[in-house]
Amino acid sequence: xxxxxxxxxxxxxxxHLSVQPFVVADGELVVVTGPSGAGKSLLLRAIADLDxxxxxxxxxxxxxxxxxxxxxRRRVVYVAAESGWWADIVGEHFADxxxxxxxxxxxxxxxxxxxxxxxxxxxxxxxxxxxxRALSLTPRALLLDEPTSGLDPDATAxxxxxxxxxxxxGTAILMVSHDAAQAERLSSRRLRxxxxxxxEPGP
Amino acid sequence: MGTGSVNYIxxxxxxxxxxxxxxxxxxxxxxxxxxxxxxxLAIATVRMxxxxxxxxxxLHVLFDAMSxxxxxxxxxxxxxxxxxxxxxxxxxxxxxxxSYGLGTSTMMIAGALVTILALTTAVRPExxxxxxxxxxxxxxxxxxxxNGISLGLNTLTVGAARERNAVEARLALGxxxxxxxGTVTRGALRSGMMPIINxxxxxxxxxxxxxxxxxxxxxxxxxxxxxxxxxxxxLIAGATAIGSLAAVMLGAYRLTDYRHRLRLDRLRxxxx
Numbered sequence: 484x485x486x487x488x489x490x491x492x493x494x495x496x497x498x499h500l501s502v503q504p505f506v507v508a509d510g511e512l513v514v515v516t517g518p519s520g521a522g523k524s525l526l527l528r529a530i531a532d533l534d535x536x537x538x539x540x541x542x543x544x545x546x547x548x549x550x551x552x553x554x555x556r557r558r559v560v561y562v563a564a565e566s567g568w569w570a571d572i573v574g575e576h577f578a579d580x581x582x583x584x585x586x587x588x589x590x591x592x593x594x595x596x597x598x599x600x601x602x603x604x605x606x607x608x609x610x611x612x613x614x615x616r617a618l619s620l621t622p623r624a625l626l627l628d629e630p631t632s633g634l635d636p637d638a639t640a641x642x643x644x645x646x647x648x649x650x651x652x653g654t655a656i657l658m659v660s661h662d663a664a665q666a667e668r669l670s671s672r673r674l675r676x677x678x679x680x681x682x683e684p685g686p
Numbered sequence: 687m688g689t690g691s692v693n694y695i696x697x698x699x700x701x702x703x704x705x706x707x708x709x710x711x712x713x714x715x716x717x718x719x720x721x722x723x724x725x726x727l728a729i730a731t732v733r734m735x736x737x738x739x740x741x742x743x744x745l746h747v748l749f750d751a752m753s754x755x756x757x758x759x760x761x762x763x764x765x766x767x768x769x770x771x772x773x774x775x776x777x778x779x780x781x782x783x784x785s786y787g788l789g790t791s792t793m794m795i796a797g798a799l800v801t802i803l804a805l806t807t808a809v810r811p812e813x814x815x816x817x818x819x820x821x822x823x824x825x826x827x828x829x830x831x832x833n834g835i836s837l838g839l840n841t842l843t844v845g846a847a848r849e850r851n852a853v854e855a856r857l858a859l860g861x862x863x864x865x866x867x868g869t870v871t872r873g874a875l876r877s878g879m880m881p882i883i884n885x886x887x888x889x890x891x892x893x894x895x896x897x898x899x900x901x902x903x904x905x906x907x908x909x910x911x912x913x914x915x916x917x918x919x920x921l922i923a924g925a926t927a928i929g930s931l932a933a934v935m936l937g938a939y940r941l942t943d944y945r946h947r948l949r950l951d952r953l954r955x956x957x958x
Contacts, residue, residue: 531858532945552945557860567855569869613855620859 489655490530490559490624495538497529502538502681505674507624507655512646514666515659517676523659524564526674526681527626530657531561542623560622564629564659566613568601576601576616583619590615591641607633614642624655631665643669694904706731748817757817761797761824768828769793772836772933778843778953784940785954788933789835796831796929797824800921808917826897826918827925830882834926835933838878842937843953845870853948863942871938878930882923889919 489509495502500522507513515523529536532552540547547555570576574597577583584594590611596604604612614630630646631639646656646669657674660666666673675684709731716723748760769790779785801824805811811819846853849870856866864871889895897918901911943949 533854533857533947535943535945535947535949552947553857553860553862556858556946560860561858563851563855563858565851567849567851567853569849569852569856616859 489543489653490657491541491544492530493539493541495526495529495536495540497525497534497536497538500525500529500536500679500681502526503683505681505683507657509653509655510650511672512650512656512658512670513672513674514670515657515674515676516661516666521676522679522681523676524628525679526676527561527628527657527659531556531559531626533561557620558622559624559626560617560620561626562613562617562628562630564632566609568609571600571602573597573599573601573604573612576612577619579619583615586615586619587612589641590645591638607635607638610634611638611642614645618645618649622654625649625657627656627658629659629661632661639665745817745821748821752813752817754813754815757815757820760817760821761801764821764824764828765794765797766790768797768832772832773839775836776840776843776956778840778847778955780843780937780940781952781954784952788839788936788940792835792929792932792936793828793831795932796835796925797828799928800827800925803924804917804921822897823918823921827921830885830922831925831929833881834878834930837881838874838930838934839937841877842870842874842934843941845873846938846941846948847950847953850948850950857946857948861946863946863948864938866946866948867938867942871934874934874937875930878934879926882926886919886923889915895919 489511490507492502492506493504505513515526517523525534528534529538530540532547532555538547542555542558568576574580574583577597580597584597587594587596592608592611592615596608596612601609610630610633614627617625627646631642634642643665646658650656658669673684675682709727713724713727715721716727744760748756769786772789772793773779773785776785780788801820804823805814805820809819809823814820846867853866853870857863885893885895895915895918898911898915901914902908906914940952941949
């Protein structure tokens with residue numbers, strides 16, 4: 484009975500956001516649009532429970548506060564616009580290095596990049612590897628903050644290909660994008676954020 | 687030891703005044719190179735002067751009284767000041783009472799544990815709280831533990847703020863708060879322990895420790911002075927470890943919350 488509701492945001496109280504309820508179904512991608520500073524990143528961070536907030540959010544019918552935050556975040560994975568790296572070598576950031584190395588070419592990265600120091604990566608390379616890092620957790624839902632903002636057309640296409648196969652797998656995706664053409668390519672559903680107000684515009 | 691009277695050379699305030707000229711040289715240097723330190727230097731000098739003369743009087747009274755109550759009270763006051771100094775120069779102190787509370791409580795735990803251990807097992811004065819032993823030992827322990835706690839906390843809070851992206855990336859991938867802050871807390875503990883490790887390895891080669899020098903100047907045989915110094919160094923090392931560990935772990939606890947979020951909003955921004 485609950486196969487169609489994947490990520491269900493019923494209520495979300497946050498000091499800077501006012502959110503109308505919305506649902507992202509299995510295998511569905513919703514594009515979050517709105518001007519800079521409107522609160523798009525805050526919305527994704529709040530759903531991932533990275534900032535103090537209170538709400539009723541469910542994944543496959545299971546409430547967020549029923550499980551510890553780390554368990555929630557392994558299933559509902561947030562990928563920030565600016566990726567974070569805590570070790571010196573790229574490969575140290577991946578739990579399963581062999582599997583990640585096999586996937587690297589699909590985002591336009593050579594398999595040996597896992598032996599590189601993080602400092603050698605460009606911003607765009609970091610962004611793609613951060614996405615790969617998130618995908619390697621096989622999440623149920625993805626919260627992506629401008630995953631292709633610094634990428635060239637080829638790399639963007641590669642990332643979009645990944646997103647499509649995630650959708651085919653049944654992952655629910657909420658994605659911030661400033662690229663109208665990209666939004667058009669990936670989905671027809673929008674979530675609008677303006678001055679902290681979050682709502683779904685009518686068709 | 688305790689041969690009663692020791693053969694030290696008494697100093698008059700006039701003898702001390704000659705050495706004080708050197709501080710004036712510091713002040714002139716600061717003016718000459720426009721370092722802007724002369725005000726701080728003057729305040730620090732006057733503070734030292736007043737604090738030491740007062741403490742001389744207080745110790746005199748305390749030693750004569752030989753009371754558990756007054757000794758404990760003096761210890762608490764020392765811990766209170768040490769706690770304040772430990773957090774006085776933090777770049778990103780915690781908000782509210784957490785800052786002072788963290789400095790003082792960890793100082794109290796480390797200082798009390800180690801001083802009582804030393805008084806009851808190694809030195810064993812009669813009575814155990816004899817202020818002539820308890821107060822100077824606590825003072826030396828606090829003075830060094832303070833550095834460990836201060837450096838540890840500063841490295842923790844500054845590191846967490848600087849490494850925010852990395853810490854939150856780990857949290858977002860399902861790490862617990864302890865895993866996510868692991869790199870930062872290890873760095874903080876390392877910098878908290880660094881001074882005592884440095885001074886243990888340099889001691890005797892680079893520096894003759896103050897207490898040992900003092901005992902030698904007052905006529906204690908060097909072998910005895912060395913044993914006392916070893917004891918004190920071990921105590922300081924122990925207290926620094928306990929104090930830094932407690933401060934860094936409690937700090938990391940406060941920097942995050944029960945939902946494993948990084949809470950940089952619990953830090954203040956000061957100076958510069």
